[in-house]
Amino acid sequence: MADEFEPKILGILCNWCTYAGSDLAGTSRIQYPPNVRVIRVMCTGRIDPAFVMEAFSLGADAVLISGCHIGDCHYIAGNYKARRRIALTRKVIEQFGIDPRRLKMTFVSASEGALWAEVVKDMVNTIKKLGPTPVQKKVDLHAAGGHAAAGADEDLAEIAKASAGKKLEAAPVQKK
């Protein structure tokens, strides 16, 4: 490969802890890889898993969520909710064929600038090893001149071909 693969990582950081910690890394002039682009929210509890799915569908190689340490959330419990949501979202993206390691939640406090730099370095290394996202670029359906159903029809045709002649297993009888 001529150019080494440089992951494009979306970071969503909470204002009170990790964003402040990443600012501290900047003030301390700690140098780390430039692969992460940051969106600031007030609390990781704000993060709707749909944002994560959208990021992946638009071609993100990885998504890094980071907030306050467990027990230290500025809004008491937002990071607990985020942790659970991200854990579930990881399972979901796996179903889509995206390696769950591409979605990570970390906990970095406002005074941990050096730790944030390490978190980023570690994530960049991991994603470099995993390679670019398996997700194809979103097809501009309007440009393609069709509508969503057209794509769906093609998919169904493929499925029909692949399963032709295959016997389907009967659904198990539910016990009372």
Add this chain to the structure above:
Amino acid sequence: MSEAKLKSSLFLGCIAPNRYPGIEVSTIKTAKNLGVELVDLKGAGCCPAPGAFGSMDLLTWEALAARNICLSEQMGLDCTVVCNGCYKSLYDVNEKLKANPVEMEKVNGILKLADMQYKGSIEVRHVAEQLYNDVGIKKIRDSVVQPLNGIKVGIHYGCHLLKPGRERHFTNAEAFGTEIPRFLDEMVEALGARSMDYKDKMMCCGAGGGVRGYKKDFALDMTNEKLKNMQAVGVDCIVDVCPFCHLQFDLGQMEIAEKFGDKYNIPVLHYGQLLGLAQGMSPDELGLEAHQIKVDSLLDKIV
């Protein structure tokens, strides 16, 4: 799994096989009596001596230690050592390489020359640790057929087993504390002997870190101080868990008599040998005749 902990390879090091074969036989036989199987580690070499090698070239030290660990990995068994110095070499290198993939790669680059590859798949334990944590004091006590009649024992813990405290992670950490350890005291008292408190109990014997090789008089001066302190509380014998400390106290007493004129005549036993006596084995079985300081005075007190 506790089953796996009761069978391991036995790494002997150098001093035990070359000078004090009693340490090897006593360790193996007493372990067997406690349900622990120690298997020969064929092809093992010098650990290598951590003070001498470690201070010359780190990579050489790591590679030679990793080679010994590989032999145990190939057998699929954890490795047991009988010597504090070997413990430092094998345990420290094992932990370091497991945590540091870059270093592991460097070492494996060298091991490739011997067609070996370090994987980091086994644990390294000291036999004293294995007896205390995996066998347990109760079983040790139960295996005693010849209680030791309250003989006064000066326990020498040595250095490399417990230090540096930051890099030691024993189960039952309190008994294995760096400043005030208790495990050997308990293991000796379980045999019916009495562990004596003496001045500067945690002091080094003087041998390790390359000191005996480099500045023998200095090393013997330290040993002399320890012997004086032990004699002051009237010990009947010295018990150690390291063949190098063992050598320093045993042969060392002869050298001290020659150099400084101080005579002590205190018998020196490796814990395995003391355990063997308590388990009813004969002095011959335990290789005690190979010692420089005769152990007769001690045996008289036990019977």
Add this chain to the structure above:
Amino acid sequence: MANEKKPNRVGVFICHCGTNIAGVIPIDQLREYAMTLPNVVHADNYTYMCSTPGQEKIKTAIKEHNLDAVVVAACSPRLHEPTFRKASAAGGLNPFIFEMANIREQSSWIHMKEPERATEKAKDIVRMSVARASLLEPLDTKYIPVEKAIMVIGAGVAGIQAALEIADSGITTYLIEKDPSIGGNMSRLDKTFPTLDCSQCILTPKMVDVDRHPNIKTLTYTEVDKVDGYIGNFTVTVRRKARGVKEAECNGCGDCAAVCPVTKGNEFDLGLGPRKAIYVPFPQAVPLKYTIDFDSCIKCDLCVKKCGDKNAIDLNMKDELVEIKVGTIIVATGFDLYEIEKKEEWGYGRYDNVITGLQFERLINASGPTGGKLIRPSDGQKPHNVAFVLCAGSRDQDANPYCSRVCCMYSLKHAHQIMEKMPGTIPYLFYMDIRAFGKAYEEFYYRIQDEGAKFVRGRVSYIEEDPVTKNCIVHAEDTLLGTPVTLDADMVVLASAIVPKETTELLRNKLTISRSPDKFLLEAHPKLNPFSTSTDAIFLAGCCQGPKDIPDTVAQAAGAAAAAQVPINQGKVALEPIAAKVNDDLCSGCGVCGSLCPYKAITLSEIGEGHRRASVNDAMCKGCGTCGAACPAKAITMQHFKNEQIRAQIAALFTPVGGA
């Protein structure tokens, strides 16, 4: 939602920040790139956007170019968002249609060796910010009234100073102290460095002032139980622990203690002296009321009988919960000493004659358990020499990595006290460095050297105890001589590290304030704001924020007091308009939001026929967004952090339009 026109005339202002940004990122390139972005009609740059001329540029450009949104690409919004919001407002825009692109802390400062990649990143950041700015909506800052009262938690010298400052300016102050008396650690000290003032002599007048002050309500033997509410309107529930003694009736005569049959170690004397189960911790206690330690009291009733007609004792007293409304809170909970027995090599707790610095203070103090005589705990004899171990548990990777700041000075003071009170007794100080940083501190150090104290520069590796004499044999290294040394010491004083109190950890969770990695409470800014926290309306004073001496404690307490008074004096506080908002048409009343809200700011009300609808209390909502992320109908929007605004940032990142 309002059908407002979304901004489509965005102005982008790029800051050089001297060379902080311009030294890595070519500003012209960035400005030209900004002009290519959708909705951007104006792009400018300046060396220091936060300066007056910089802000003028924004104001002028808004008018000249009819801008309806502003993006400033510069430092962190945590630093200057308020500055530029004001500038936008001055130019006629709603201050919330402003977005900051952080290209300094998030790019130029962290990728200094990779300018091309830093520039690419800066372009991405600006593009994302412009996309968000194009969707921002005007918002109004709401103001709510402030409760005209301040609570100070902790009544050591920091709490006392803060309370006096606040009360003097006419504001009601609640001073909460968990011990039976106010005074804290400073009341334990004998003399204070470098002036050798008697500690109690300078503190007691302040304690009495607090007691007498009409604006201060002191609640001792009281702890914080719960904190509800929000900035300007806290409801703190405090637990007035059962004292067993009615404060109004007790006159401090002490008849009860004289007949009490139970003796325990006195916590104030750090276990070196006795107290009864009914006790005052020290003679100058404020308030001078007795307290019963119910854990040791055997309910023999002797004290009740002795108290007689005064009827001040109630053995059946129970804890009482009291709700107090305050506008701001100051935390001044102080310090404890590190558990130095963990450093086993020095034998604290095992050897009789090894004590800590605070215990030394109690022994040398004339009102202490030995009447001011320094004696060996093992045999009550006067020591012929005393060894001081400095940096005990401080500057130690295996204990506390930080310096505890005051130990060098108090050990010098202790050495002086020994030489003055017991001529012939020699103090030996085993030190690493002598840190004499304050006013007249270095001069004090010269004085102690001249008076004849012995200094050994080296660490104490271990101490052993002579089993007969109980002397401590100190093994150390003299690094200046380059040899190991041994000292046969009659007594050893460990200058143990200062750590925050364990109870502070429980308190800080109730207040939702953070702590630094060294476990002390985290200040808002280490240089510019060491007396505030990142939680509005909660301030810090004294050693709970970090080890410090008395002058620094008092100064910080006064600073915290001044800051805490600001919202009270203004009479109102601003609420950031980032609260959640319910769209009545979309809400189905499922209640998921209400169950998630940590502040119980969402209520579900019936709207007839079993239908419910959620509504948000603006003042209680802190804008965390947990509800907004969970609403299945997307009926809750988080103002200023709306779904479409965040999604626009994501989309802008991954689908570059315009420019390279």
